[in-house]
Every structure is written in C-alpha cells, then in structure tokens.
Amino acid sequence: MHNPPYEIYDGVYESYAEKPERIESIVNYLREKGFEKLYSPENFSIDYIYNIHHKEYIRFLQRRSNSLKEDEVLYPSYCIMDTYTPIVAKTYDAAISSVDVALSGAKYIKNGEQLAYSLCRPPGHHADYKTMGGYCYFNNAAIAANFLSKYGKVAILDIDFHHGNGTQNIFYERSDVLYVSIHADPKFKFPYSSGFENEKGKGEGLGYNKNYPLPLGIENGEYIRTLRMAIKDVEKFSPKFLIISLGFDTYEKDPIGGFRLTIPIYRTIAKDISSLKLPTLIIQEGGYAVNALGKIAYEFLQGIS
Numbered sequence: 001m002h003n004p005p006y007e008i009y010d011g012v013y014e015s016y017a018e019k020p021e022r023i024e025s026i027v028n029y030l031r032e033k034g035f036e037k038l039y040s041p042e043n044f045s046i047d048y049i050y051n052i053h054h055k056e057y058i059r060f061l062q063r064r065s066n067s068l069k070e071d072e073v074l075y076p077s078y079c080i081m082d083t084y085t086p087i088v089a090k091t092y093d094a095a096i097s098s099v100d101v102a103l104s105g106a107k108y109i110k111n112g113e114q115l116a117y118s119l120c121r122p123p124g125h126h127a128d129y130k131t132m133g134g135y136c137y138f139n140n141a142a143i144a145a146n147f148l149s150k151y152g153k154v155a156i157l158d159i160d161f162h163h164g165n166g167t168q169n170i171f172y173e174r175s176d177v178l179y180v181s182i183h184a185d186p187k188f189k190f191p192y193s194s195g196f197e198n199e200k201g202k203g204e205g206l207g208y209n210k211n212y213p214l215p216l217g218i219e220n221g222e223y224i225r226t227l228r229m230a231i232k233d234v235e236k237f238s239p240k241f242l243i244i245s246l247g248f249d250t251y252e253k254d255p256i257g258g259f260r261l262t263i264p265i266y267r268t269i270a271k272d273i274s275s276l277k278l279p280t281l282i283i284q285e286g287g288y289a290v291n292a293l294g295k296i297a298y299e300f301l302q303g304i305s
C-alpha cells in the first residue's frame, strides 16, 4: 500500500497527511448511510497516461518505485516540485490504480450516467506533465478530462483548497477543456508559483483558464459568492461534461488548510453546482481531517440532485 511515513517541511519531518484512512473514512461512512453502488475500478491501458504525462517521467516513477524495498522511502531530486511527496515501494501501483478509478468514473459518464464519484488516492491535481508534487503522481482529473474530451467539451471545476497547478498547465493551451479553480491565495499557500488571477491560458487556450485565489480565513458566505462566479464561467463555456476536482481541505478543521467552511455548506456547494445539470464526474483530491471526511462527502452527495 502507498503509505509514506512522513513528509519533509522546512527541513523538518512531519507525519504524512495523505493517509489511506482518508478514503476508508469516506467509504465506511457512505456505506453506513446506505450507499450501495460502490464499484471496483476496471483496468485501463497505460496509453491514457502517456497522453498526459511524459514517457520518461512515467518510466522514472515506475523504475524507482518498483526498485524500493517495503520500508524504503525515497525523496527524489528529479521530476518533483517539493519535498512533500516521497516515493515508496507501492507508489507506482497506487498511482496507476488511482488513474483506473478516475477513468472508470469517466467511462460511466461517457456511457450516459449523470454522476460518478471516483474516490481516487493518491490525488492528482498537482501532478504536471513531468513532475510529481503535493502528494500527487499522475493527474487523475486531467487524464479523465482528456478521455472525455474525445466525446465533447469538458469543464474542470477545481474546488480543492490548493490550486491545481498540474491540471492548469496540462490544458493551458487548449480551448476544448476549461479549467476553473477556487483556492487559497498562492502567495501564502502551496503550490506558491501558480494560481494567480492573471493566468488566463495561452494561444488557443487563452480565455479557457480561470483562477479565483481567496484570502486565508474565508467563511461560507464569501466562498459561495465566489463559487457562483465560477459556475457562471462553466455555464458560458457550455461543456458536454463537468469534472469536479473535489478537495475537502477547505473545511475549517483541516490540518493543512486555512479556510473556514463548515460541514453543512458542502451540501449547498453541491446544490449550486448541480444547477448546471451536466453529466458530472467527481474526482477526489485532498482533504485531511480524516474523521470528518465521510460526513463531508455525504453532505456533498446529498446536495447533488
């Protein structure tokens, strides 16, 4: 299992926030609440990953991960943007499975389902063409979006607490995939180097990238006002599919976040997004308040109609 023991932050070892219990918390709670349609992923061809990530990067991750012994932890100095994201023996396998979970959800949507929730772990939105970082290795949402883009325009609405630098960059010059993100001001929070308002896309992609950086400490009301602007952007684009990069690290008690959203607001967030009436694939990104994640996911799903 991909379960790194620690991350290095300012040269200090800290316990690793992106734990397996995150997804277990969500699955267990949803089961308790009577959700029965829980499926295992299908295996997809690696070509879907090759379409988004650099060949050498994929091979590097595979080689390094598969060469590690069970308890070894590697902080590479290559293909990485930070010191948070180690490679362990099962990292490559876990990253591949996470992509399979995303693509399985995408396939349901392509085949006519209105909603699929892909409980991906490890998360993906910080993973760029040839860099891992921010607990991410392969960009699940980008790979799913690229898959769906063969059948129509795709909007990605990223509501993780952090800016999805990888997703933004991957689609920065494309006009068939819109990227809209609401996140903590990168002046203060990871990934620091992108997520600013003036990043609007490039070439053909100009106008198809939109960032809403928000100050730390914001509460439900201000968040919802911003969300409604982001929803308008999606609406104007009139996509065929919507992907939500969903992070619960916007929750007030998240250990690495910095917003003040409360649990019931996730129902409102989902309800507002539902007003778009689009076939929607939810991709799990961050969220580290392990004990609350099930409840938050449940609230969110209750709001989707």
Ligand code: Q9C
Pocket: 007, 009, 014, 084, 123, 124, 125, 126, 134, 135, 136, 160, 162, 190, 247, 249, 256, 285, 286, 287
């Ligand atoms: N020691 C996602 O939410 N910074 N990634 C952690 C605390 C890295 C978050 C600093 C944050 C990455 C998918």
Ligand code: ZN
Pocket: 160, 161, 162, 247, 249, 285, 286, 287
């Ligand atoms: Zn995050």
